[in-house]
């Protein structure tokens with residue numbers, strides 16, 4: 152890895168150099184009723200709109216590489232037969248300017264399933280191969296627990312990574328593309344004292360986490376506690392709304408639907424992201440539902456994230472970004488669910504269905 | 508020239524008829540509204556009765572699309588006759604599926620007083636507003652107030668092709684999240700999206716307007732939980748009841764909440780004495 156230092160004012164230059172591509176970055180999308188800024192990954196055309204000191208975005212950047220709805224292919228039907236057209240739906244490279252470590256790690260995890268498995272997904276691969284990623288150091292938020300998941304820093308999966316040192320950025324240069332782009336702007340070699348400043352910023356960040364998850368032997372404990380009563384408690388609270396999967400940077404499940412155009416001259420095959428919390432996730436042909444109860448579906452979500460993926464890849468499928476905790480209206484959070492499974496005790500002061 | 512086959516398989520063009528009872532006719536208008544695809548729609552089926560669109564009519568039909576709720580004895584009688592003739596009876600829109608906005612009047616127990624207030628001295632026969640299924644067997648519901656034309660087109664295409672017709676079982680939140688909306692609860696607004704059947708593409712939240720539940724409960728709707736959540740967000744019982752009551756799909760839950768609220772109010776009153 153190469154390290155450089157760039158003056159803060161120079162970053163605007165870098166933005167301009169990259170701006171011939173489509174830049175996606177954190178921008179403020181609104182303000183909540185209690186006055187908090189709400190951020191989202193959106194196309195950015197003006198450097199001043201880019202909010203690199205953003206807290207966290209309510210939604211991951213997933214829609215740019217794993218869109219919620221995607222047409223996989225179209226068919227045109229004519230008198231003598233039909234033709235199929237496949238489009239991977241990527242028309243230009245995307246520059247991601249300002250991704251946090253959790254989201255970069257999330258991409259690495261998606262790669263394991265969608266790129267490096269026996270059946271790579273070309274729709275994902277086409278978009279993933281056309282990405283340039285600039286990471287940026289974050290400030291831990293109340294719901295973040297990435298440090299527990301080992302995803303609070305990123306070692307690969309990005310092109311360059313920025314850490315704010317006050318007047319300048321400490322830059323980790325990971326790819327040749329990044330190196331070449333940086334040739335266009337002024338940078339300098341970091342000195343020993345810059346290393347010290349960098350380490351101080353990272354140490355400060357690490358002291359700011361307020362939420363954690365005890366992951367010791369978690370996969371085993373989940374096996375032991377499969378029948379625990381706490382699952383029922385969380386299941387009763389759950390709305391089966393699927394929002395947790397929609398906001399999750401690593402959820403990739405989907406359904407495929409085929410439809411015929413009303414003029415009967417064409418047809419489409421469309422994919423849409425799904426969630427294991429939805430009632431018919433485990434419904435099979437013939438109508439049998441393997442997980443009709445809410446708690447069995449909620450449990451499945453935790454087993455896939457923290458047990459199944461662990462078994463397959465020696466790591467969890469959760470990066471601890473805390474988005475599902477923030478988004479879940481029923482206040483079902485990963486740290487609380489896991490703590491309750493470990494202890495067998497339901498949390499106090501939270502009502503289940505019917506106030507139980 | 509109507510299409511008569513798909514991939515070489517001959518198609519049967521079903522005779523369809525549209526009927527309306529107590530409703531605003533907005534659902535039928537939705538179908539006519541879609542100029543771009545109206546001709547394609549008409550070439551898939553043979554419309555034999557559609558008062559809103561044509562003058563001639565016939566009593567020979569296979570699929571009856573019925574809009575509106577039932578509020579009079581003669582309506583119930585006419586609906587039963589339609590049922591006898593139609594092979595497939597489709598309830599179209601919230602009024603037909605749940606009673607719709609019309610059933611809001613059922614909340615006034617004293618129907619006579621309401622009649623006097625609304626119609627004055629003119630004698631008008633009007634009973635409680637009922638969904639079609641209270642009177643006849645309904646084969647298929649098309650939800651929404653109004654219905655979504657794209658959904659009707661998909662359903663009709665599938666009926667003609669002999670494909671199965673199904674609705675999303677999940678709630679509006681899935682579509683709302685897919686559209687990258689900011690959740691309205693973050694903006695301090697109530698929303699029934701987590702318990703209401705999807706299919707409208709999160710129409711209301713997309714315009715920053717909380718869902719009122721016009722498509723009725725989703726398959727795994729945890730209504731008690733969303734009521735607690737709205738209470739936690741400090742929305743008043745009246746606000747919650749209004750929302751649950753609006754289109755009739757959540758009638759049962761609105762009724763239970765009303766009873767509970769009345770009980771706790773009288774308890775408080777007694778405690779104050």
Ligand code: SF4
Nearest residue numbers: 389390392393395479
């Ligand atoms: S855990 Fe929360 S967000 Fe996920 S389905 Fe249940 S209620 Fe919805």
Ligand code: SF4
Nearest residue numbers: 399469470472473475
């Ligand atoms: S499960 Fe929740 S905390 Fe974990 S990665 Fe997904 S959204 Fe983030």
Ligand code: SF4
Nearest residue numbers: 402403404426427455
């Ligand atoms: S099974 Fe559930 S938790 Fe796992 S990726 Fe799919 S939706 Fe997400």
Ligand code: SF4
Nearest residue numbers: 680683690691698700
């Ligand atoms: S605005 Fe309503 S529909 Fe959208 S996510 Fe929030 S609760 Fe669900």
Ligand code: SF4
Nearest residue numbers: 707711718719720721
């Ligand atoms: S958001 Fe709710 S009220 Fe609005 S159209 Fe959809 S189901 Fe009906």
